[in-house]
Amino acid sequence: MRLEIERGELLKALSHVTSVVERRTTIPILSNVMLKATGDVLMFKATDLEREVSESVSAKVATPGTLTVPAHVLHDIVRKLPDGAEIEMKRDGDKERLTITSGHSRFSLQMLSADDFPDLAVGEIGHEFTIEAGDLKRLIDKTRFAISTEETRYYLNGIYLHPAETNGTKTLRAVATDGHRLAQVELPLPKGAEGMPGVIVPRKTVHELARLLEDTSAKVKVGVSQTKVRFEIGPVVLTSKLIDGTFPDYGRVIPHNNDKEMKVPNASFKSAVDRVSTIASERGRAVKLNVGKDKLILTVNNPEGGSATEEIAVGYSSGPLEIGFNARYLLDIADQLESEDARFLLADPGSPTMVRDGGDGSALYVLMPMRV
């Protein structure tokens, strides 16, 4: 193998693919990135066996070939080379080494044969649809905070992506929950997604996807099978296994009869929660919400640290209510809200509360209260 490539191209592709590579692994080849030179493209691929990322960039290929080298080392080398540098990569005859030359720098990396490189080939992709990058980003960004990290409930360790229906409109819906709170966001069902099965996309894949979506505005092609999901974002392809489990019937925990509605100005609510929770230094402290006629009082009481109170004007006309929430959970939800007003739909201090983003019907949050 022998080729020439521009540093910028190389760096971009490497930073996309190497982030899935585990720093510590017991299988040596998993620390490597695969390079495959054909025609005038160089293809990169990296995997952690659960997911794989590949990307193709153009290069001047003199001799085609395929090999693997340590991913993080290669990434670091390229990062440190000067901007705009031309880089030559060359395998020395039959030697198990890849030489990288640029200007006066020269590196030689131990390689491993690409024959043993795992392939996560998708097999049969049953359903394919296209979605705006911004829409996909919204689906995952607004739900991922609620993903469970508790490994014994593995089926909650991801986002449940599935076709649904709201008020007669077909939607593509993302749901995540950790058993304490739940987040649900949906958008009109893209063409091609009608018959897709409900799938649980693992947490790490979600984070990888969010990263890849950061600097793109292109359309994303999504492919779903029973066991895998694939996202094509421009030249980058992320393929991931799905969580093999059944997502619980989350519909049951979404309250429909909470009739006490509180309208809260979003910005002041967010900063008030943030301020009072300063006192709740430790995990598991409650913020108490005292809701009265057009008035909300937030209190945090910490026997060792002191207390904090803040009052906000809200829209509320039902009977008075006192309810406590985990300060961090409340902040997490407040962070998702974008409209001017948030709507809290309350029932009683022991039942789930629903939070909606003003007039935006496409997102809803459910939060279970805390008791002292």
Added chain:
Amino acid sequence: MAIRQLSPETVNRIAAGEVVERPASVVKELVENAIDAGATQIEIVISGGGLSLIRVTDDGSGMTPDDLVLAVERHATSKLDEEDLFDIRCLGFRGEALPSIGSIARLEIRSRPADANQGAAVTVTRGSKAPVGPAAVNRGTVVEVRDLFSATPARLKFLKSERAEAMAVTDVVRRLAMAHPDIGFTLQTGEKKPAVFARGDRSSAAWLERIGAIMGREFMDDALEVSGAGSGASAPMRVFGFAGLPTLHRQDSTQQFLFVNGRPVKDKLLIGAVRAAYGDLIPRGRSPLLALFLDVAPSDVDVNVHPAKAEVRFRDAGRVRALMVRALSDALATAGHRASAQGGVLTVESFAAGILPSAAMSPPPSSDAAYQWAPPRPAPALSGTGFAEGAQTPFAVFDAPSADARTFAEPAAGETVDKPLGAVRAQVHENYIVAQTRDGLVIVDQHAAHERLVYEKLKAALADGGVARQGLLIPAIVELDDDDAVTLVARSDELTELGLVIESFGEGAVAVREVPALLGETDVEGLVKDLAAELRSDGTARALKDRLDSVASRMACHGSVRSGRRLTVEEMNALLRQMEATPYSGQCNHGRPTYVALKLTDIERLFGRR
């Protein structure tokens, strides 16, 4: 085969198989008899690991010739009132030991009661009794056992080396001696000098002296007196003894001595109580050192559940456990900041090691060369200027890492040397506080100490503020055994206090509705199963407390003064005062001491002044 009545010899040999497992068992039976006879001095001599000879001499009540005849008869005892089988006040009560021993060895008993002028003797050789005859003997009883197991060669095969058997004998004698500081013991197991435990009384000082002689000085220095009383099933009970500081621990429990009514026992219930009391003060997998004596009314304990009487059964196990845990916890709490004196000893040892190998030290001048000795030459004065090496050297001082020792010549306001942890004198290496006490100095690990203080505070807050509970959107259903589910639900009030709300969910399952908020997202099913297992095995809901504690401990670690921070004198003195006021502050959350104390005498020893 026809059914036959077994001969008395066979019956005795079978009994012997249960009572007499090895020479140490014989020693145990004989010494117990001497104790029961009211002896004040007991001498034990063995040879050949006890196989060729065991002799126990006492100055107790002695036996008349008539007693002697009965003593070697099976089921003859002076110690049991047949009216009340459960009223056992002596160590022996079965009337089985002597005849059993007589059936498998050559047994000779010589005895004389205090009021008789003439002694008597009886011999039993492998089960056959010779008539009682006169004998010359001091007041008291001498029992000699020779050729043990010669009648049962099969048993011989299972014995360990002579040395191991002798060790087992030593162990038995030590345990009995521990429980009876008012009796003097002499033990001779071979050629070596005999072990002597001098007779004392039953005062706690004498007791500690005796225990120290057996468990070692180190234990004596670090022992806390334990004492507590409570009501048992039918009568009052009490516990007394000594428990080591939590900073003193061993890998196994061989240094845990537990006694019930003066009888050494290995009892699960008591061991569990010890574990519960020490709890998180001791690193996982380590065992504390202690000697505890529990006295309960004979009617409240059944000692007749094990042939060698090593196990007991309490009528009300719950109360016994509660008393033990309470007495131990009280003792440990009073220890407060007290840390292991071991630290001081170790320190002295390491100091001593530090000065020895130095070749730079000149040997003491020998007498004839004395006049040749000259004072060491002063180091060459700094010479040269500019960039000459000599001129540069002083700057090297600034490179020396952590040579910073902030000393405070002026005593801090309000002289505090009289306080247990003394007055702060310096902070060294930005983590160690050096303080002066009335009789020495202490060195405090500031990070470890502060971490413990924060932890204790968090725990206290948890204990009195109640545990906040996070509701679950979907109740977690946990499947269990029927019994476990019932037990858990029965304890649901207690669990609610700890933040776990459960309710019954049909047969063999519980529904968890709320969990302690402090645990965040947690493995509910695992937690509930652990709790069920614990409630089943020893009736405590430790798993939940443990988890809360471990979160508290992690949080404590984050909230504490890190090493490497310079503290002001006021801050340091305040830390010491808090340690004195906080229970359990003598060790950090990981079981290491938070400070070591160095006695002035230790320091003097370092300088050869003692």
